[in-house]
Amino acid sequence: MNSSLLRQTLHAANLRATAARMAVLELVRNASTPLSHGEIAELLRDGPWNRTTLYRNLIDLEKAGLVRRTQLGEPVWRFESTAKEHGVRSHPHFLCSACGKMVCLPEMTLRLEGARGCRKAIGQGNIEVQVRGLCDACMGKRGI
Amino acid sequence: MNSSLLRQTLHAANLRATAARMAVLELVRNASTPLSHGEIAELLRDGPWNRTTLYRNLIDLEKAGLVRRTQLGEPVWRFESTAKEHGVRSHPHFLCSACGKMVCLPEMTLRLEGARGCRKAIGQGNIEVQVRGLCDACMGKRGI
DNA sequence: CAATTATTGCAATACAGTTGCAAATAACAC
């Protein structure tokens, strides 16, 4: 990607076009998958930039709407009894992004087709699925 | 749940029936949703147990097959450009549990029905979905 | 180029998870 185009894009977003920022934006734009901060720091490890700088640039780019930032799942492990009916086999879960409550979804709620790169796993159903959004209660509290 | 039944269940699993272990097992068995270590520590905060003990008991129960332990998603945030075609709107992602690679899934691959507790969000499609399993490459490496 | 304001490096903090080790205790044989 052209360096002056990157510069122009950043300026249009009211961000200064520093070398680190341009490197980060170029990387994310050229990537074919969502990248983590750690992956980006690793890819740019030969550059002169501190990893906190790269991190803050990602946040800045997000605020400016140039990148989307998502954390699917949570940094915590969850435990459920295998003795319950629903505990016997793995099933999809819904996690509320506001209150953190998790609910188990019946298996039938989901229909999924295989796609490039993960056809086998999805075909066999050997997967775990998580859906994230606002639960009905939190929707209610926000008057939605 | 009956205390002597808990004791019996633990002994059958070759685990000593300590008070902490019984409390943890009872809690997980009675829970209607998967609980995190933090939630369990909070629920048992009036008990005399250290949170590391509760943590280790959860791990023990998992090894014994009495609870299932899952971490849906990852503890990291991911960034993708909003300038890409696929970046314009949110879409499902597949995360390989072996190599950590993430791939974007086309929206059409997924059909989901609302369920108790999260009918609205799923109805509106205002959700993020993550599927986790072995990617085709990692399946291949394991000869599957 | 100088003045202004945003960005950077570095150190520190927060949190969930994980482990080592010595002290406490459950299980079991008397």
Add this chain to the structure above:
DNA sequence: GTGTTATTTGCAACTGTATTGCAATAATTG
């Protein structure tokens, strides 16, 4: 019940990711 032994516990330490304060530095603008 008592003693013996292996398991479990408490506490402190450490990892990895995310996040922030602050003084030093660099990008912009006129």
